[in-house]
Amino acid sequence: MATESRVVAGAARPTGRRGAELLRVEGLKTYFFTEEGVVQAVDGVDFILRRGETLGIVGESGSGKSVTSLSIMRLVSPPGRIVEGKIIFDGINLLDLDPEEMRKIRGDRIAMIFQQPTTALNPVFRVGDQIIETLEIHQGLKGEEAQKRCIELLSMVGLPDPQRRMRQYPHELSGGQCQRVMIAMALACNPELLIADEPTTALDVTIQAQILDLMRELREKIETAIMLITHDMGVIAEMADSVVVMYAGQVVEYADVQSLFTDPKHPYTRGLLNSMPVLGDEREELEVIPGTVPSLINPPKGCRFASRCSKRFEKCDQPPPMIELGANRRVRCWLYED
Numbered sequence: 001m002a003t004e005s006r007v008v009a010g011a012a013r014p015t016g017r018r019g020a021e022l023l024r025v026e027g028l029k030t031y032f033f034t035e036e037g038v039v040q041a042v043d044g045v046d047f048i049l050r051r052g053e054t055l056g057i058v059g060e061s062g063s064g065k066s067v068t069s070l071s072i073m074r075l076v077s078p079p080g081r082i083v084e085g086k087i088i089f090d091g092i093n094l095l096d097l098d099p100e101e102m103r104k105i106r107g108d109r110i111a112m113i114f115q116q117p118t119t120a121l122n123p124v125f126r127v128g129d130q131i132i133e134t135l136e137i138h139q140g141l142k143g144e145e146a147q148k149r150c151i152e153l154l155s156m157v158g159l160p161d162p163q164r165r166m167r168q169y170p171h172e173l174s175g176g177q178c179q180r181v182m183i184a185m186a187l188a189c190n191p192e193l194l195i196a197d198e199p200t201t202a203l204d205v206t207i208q209a210q211i212l213d214l215m216r217e218l219r220e221k222i223e224t225a226i227m228l229i230t231h232d233m234g235v236i237a238e239m240a241d242s243v244v245v246m247y248a249g250q251v252v253e254y255a256d257v258q259s260l261f262t263d264p265k266h267p268y269t270r271g272l273l274n275s276m277p278v279l280g281d282e283r284e285e286l287e288v289i290p291g292t293v294p295s296l297i298n299p300p301k302g303c304r305f306a307s308r309c310s311k312r313f314e315k316c317d318q319p320p321p322m323i324e325l326g327a328n329r330r331v332r333c334w335l336y337e338d
């Protein structure tokens, strides 16, 4: 693959703390106060992300994945608001910071890349100027030094002819090239945490593989922890160490990637895996989970998945608690009560 070792230069951060807790989300609730009612988009989400780890967040459209990541970045805008919970990043509750302190963390220590890189880049500025601005603000680099580092970053992420590329505007680049620019911009801050929200969904399959490769290399070389949001179980299988499965604003299962794929517990997780194509598969048709995600304005009082679940029984009319099945294994389902 064309991305070998480009990330290494100038980016090493000798933390030596791989595996230590970096981010802890506790009881996070983010609601949207709309005219139609209160949308309980994220409703009591908990998880931990360790240094150097890739945590996959998976779930159908509307399950609350993006709102969770925007909440961590404190970028939820009205009518949305974080109403409860803690977001502990390296020992600091981000919800206690004033906007200026948060801006600094957002640029210096946490970076985010989005599904549509073209919308995240400013169309009226050259891509080089946008990276240089990030370097000036967050790394204190100036003039020639910032310029040199910008070229270095663009070649690290595999953009050929970086001198020319940096003078181009976003619309002059392809989707894959824009995503590389976004990653270069994220790298400019040498972040401890990279939040990647569907980073490859808008790209074709070959480019998708290159971008995933680049992210994997990042994680190996600079020990960036990655929170990877996707609806694609294939991407999860390839990239994640552990996985949070979200459904209708809640975490329904948490497991290491191996256990999730070999022994999924929640009926929803099983449904997701059964709807995934597998090489050499002899099934004539992929299974689909019947029904749709319930409205989050007045979500069901009991299990939110119950109306679509083939294992449903009376108890499911009550909200299931999160049940611990092991040190790193949790499921929100009455089937595992004992």
Ligand SMILES: Nc1ncnc2c1ncn2[C@@H]1O[C@H](COP(=O)(O)OP(=O)(O)OP(=O)(O)O)[C@@H](O)[C@H]1O
Pocket (backbone or CB within 6 Å): 032, 034, 039, 041, 059, 060, 061, 062, 063, 064, 065, 066, 067, 068, 078, 079, 080, 231, 296
């Ligand atoms: N600005 C908003 N106003 C009202 N509701 C919103 C707003 N933004 C998000 N929501 C609602 O919050 C819920 C969670 O949305 P979110 O974007 O986090 O889902 P997602 O899992 O990331 O889906 P996708 O994969 O489609 O991006 C959805 O029901 C959505 O309609």
